[in-house]
Each structure stands twice: as C-alpha cells, then as structure tokens.
C-alpha cells in the first residue's frame with residue numbers, strides 16, 4: 001500500500017464521539033486517579049493550585065478524549081465528569 | 090474542552106442526584122477509595138432503573154459508614170456493627186424494598202460479624218457492599234480481622250500476626266448466593282457487580298478492596314491512594330468462579346478478583362412461606378417476599 005492510500009484510508013475513518021470534560025476545581029483533592037486511569041492520556045494536572053492547595057486536572061489533549069467518563073467513575077471527590085458529544089464529520 | 094462547573098447551563102455530575110449535596114464536601118481523605126465506590130453505586134442504580142423510593146441504604150459506623158448519610162436515598166446510619174440486623178428488619182417488614190448495606194470491614198466482619206454470618210445463612214434478601222481497607226479507618230487505623238499478616242497498624246506496630254478473614258470464603262461458607270470481589274480500580278466491573286447483586290434474590294456480598302492512604306498506606310510506607318490503585322491494577326487477576334478457599338489476600342500480594350458465587354437458594358421469606366404452607370395448607374396466607382412478579 002502506498003503512503004498516499006494509507007493517508008486516504010486514515011482520513012476516511014470518522015471520529016464519531018468527542019468528550020467534553022467538566023471539572024469542579026475546588027472539589028478536587030489532586031489524587032491523580034483521573035489522570036492515571038484515563039485510557040487515552042487526555043488529562044494532566046494543572047500547575048496552579050485550588051484554594052485547598054491541590055492541583056486539579058484539565059483536558060490537556062482535547063483530541064484524545066472520547067467522553068468515556070472513566071475519569072468521572074474514578075474521581076473519589078465527585079470533581080470531574082465527562083459528556084459524550086457526537087461529532088458529525 | 091475543559092469547562093468549569095460554575096458556568097451556567099452546564100450538566101451536573103451524574104452522581105449528584107444521588108448525593109445530599111448539602112453535606113458535601115465529604116470527610117474522606119485525598120485518594121481514599123470510598124468515593125470511587127459511590128460513583129459506581131450511583132451508576133449501578135441508574136442503569137438498574139429501580140424506583141429510588143423503593144431503595145434503602147443502611148450503614149454502620151466508620152469512614153465507609155458515612156456512605157448512607159451522604160446518599161440521597163432512604164438511608165439509615167445505624168450503630169457500629171448493626172447495619173445488617175437493621176437491614177434485616179427493614180426488609181422483612183417491607184419486602185418490596187431493595188435494601189443495600191454499605192459498610193466497612195471492621196463494622197461488618199468484626200463487631201458485626203455474627204450478623205453477617207446469620208444473614209447469609211438465612212439468605213436474607215439484601216445486598217452487602219463491604220469496603221475493605223484492611224483496618225479500622227475512622228478510629229485511627231487499628232488492626233482488624235481483615236488486616237493481612239505483617240501489615241503495620243496503629244495497634245500492631247510490629248505487624249499483624251493474626252490470621253485474617255478471607256471475606257469471600259466467609260460469605261460463601263455461610264450460604265451467600267452471590268459473592269464477588271473487586272477493587273476500587275475495577276470501576277466498570279464493580280458497577281456491574283453491584284447491579285447484579287441488587288437484582289439477585291437472596292443474600293449477596295461484594296467485597297471491594299480500597300485504599301486508606303492516610304492510615305494503611307502511610308503506616309506501611311506504601312505511598313498514596315494512587316500507588317494503591319496501581320498496585321491493584323498490576324496485581325489483580327480475574328478468576329470468575331474461583332474457589333473462594335483460594336482467594337486469601339497476603340500483604341501486598343496478588344488479589345484474585347471476580348464473581349465467585351452465583352447460585353440459587355430460597356430466600357428466608359420464600360423458605361418461611363414454603364414451610365408454613367406445607368404445614369398449614371390453606372390456613373396460611375403467604376407473606377409477601379418482594380419477589381412476586
């Protein structure tokens with residue numbers, strides 16, 4: 001297969017879902033569960049602190065998140081969850 | 090994109106309708122595993138589709154015992170060790186209720202151990218979720234009947250030396266009809282197990298191994314909650330149907346997880362109706378079991 005067709009084949013693959021992440025920065029206790037167990041490595045911890053002195057997460061790699069909500073399931077402080085958004089492409 | 094929840098029109102966390110938001114933030118430490126199990130329980134309830142007015146949750150005392158007080162259901166925070174007898178009375182008087190006991194290892198198998206074995210033996214139709222952090226969390230990390238050998242606890246400074254209970258084996262031997270073990274790392278499997286256990290007629294028991302970073306992890310120099318979660322991920326092996334005899338947990342050893350027991354046995358009320366009907370015939374009006382269609 002030539003490089004051109006490979007690129008074409010990749011292009012045809014439509015990404016159907018994208019995730020939107022909601023973080024309640026002040027609830028977060030910086031445990032890192034969400035960052036560690038996101039299957040796609042989409043989250044990172046901020047370098048900034050919240051009022052309690054923890055580093056809350058943010059969606060560092062938007063394209064990697066599909067809204068699976070594993071981060072929401074893991075978060076022991078109910079500080080993060082996601083929404084699956086259908087993207088027409 | 091990352092959105093701050095404070096913005097208008099943002100959806101709310103799916104766990105929030107199940108929580109008493111006026112009681113948040115909760116008391117649990119950073120990296121404590123109990124909150125994670127609550128997410129799973131909320132999702133299990135959502136996907137089960139039960140009428141939430143017919144779900145009751147009962148806890149004893151402890152960090153895990155706080156769960157009942159935080160859940161926005163009919164909840165009862167009972168005295169230490171007495172969640173199961175309270176739940177038994179609740180269920181027998183109101184067989185149409187789904188009754189879930191949610192408590193810690195110390196509460197359920199130490200001071201409440203006798204209640205656990207008899208509820209399992211009698212096949213009382215309740216679900217017991219036992220968050221096993223392997224010690225008495227709330228009172229400062231004392232050794233308990235689930236503390237693995239050699240683990241340090243505040244009352245075991247040289248390491249625990251008593252034989253701990255193997256919880257699935259205990260529940261199985263006493264007659265539980267559904268027995269599973271997961272860890273707080275296994276969020277999807279735990280959610281599914283909670284749904285299955287609530288749907289199962291009879292006494293169902295789920296052990297959830299979870300971190301207590303403040304007392305267990307710290308005293309044993311095992312890092313924080315995240316380190317415990319990584320350990321669960323690395324050292325857990327799923328063995329559905331495994332003989333419960335073989336699923337002991339050694340200090341920082343392998344953890345066998347899965348659904349071990351799923352069997353049929355008449356519940357307490359079914360057995361009672363059967364016996365009384367056998368003896369008394371039409372003079373006896375069967376008592377509702379909550380299992381009639």
Ligand SMILES: Cc1ncc(C[n+]2csc(CCOP(=O)(O)OP(=O)(O)O)c2C)c(N)n1
Nearest residue numbers: 150151152153169193194195196225226227
């Ligand atoms: C009758 C009685 N005895 C002792 C206590 C003290 N006490 C409170 S919580 C607890 C242990 C809780 O351990 P566990 O059930 O494992 O819950 P965890 O905090 O670890 O989640 C004890 C001994 C009490 N509240 N009541």
Ligand code: SF4
Nearest residue numbers: 038065068069071082
């Ligand atoms: S929703 Fe899934 S993919 Fe997106 S950040 Fe959370 S865990 Fe990662």
Ligand code: SF4
Nearest residue numbers: 028029031032034075
């Ligand atoms: S899991 Fe929750 S508390 Fe832990 S870092 Fe992520 S948002 Fe914060």
Ligand code: SF4
Nearest residue numbers: 117118121152226301
């Ligand atoms: S003491 Fe342990 S069990 Fe209790 S809230 Fe803290 S981490 Fe959780």
Ligand SMILES: [Mg+2]
Nearest residue numbers: 193194224226
């Ligand atoms: Mg405990």
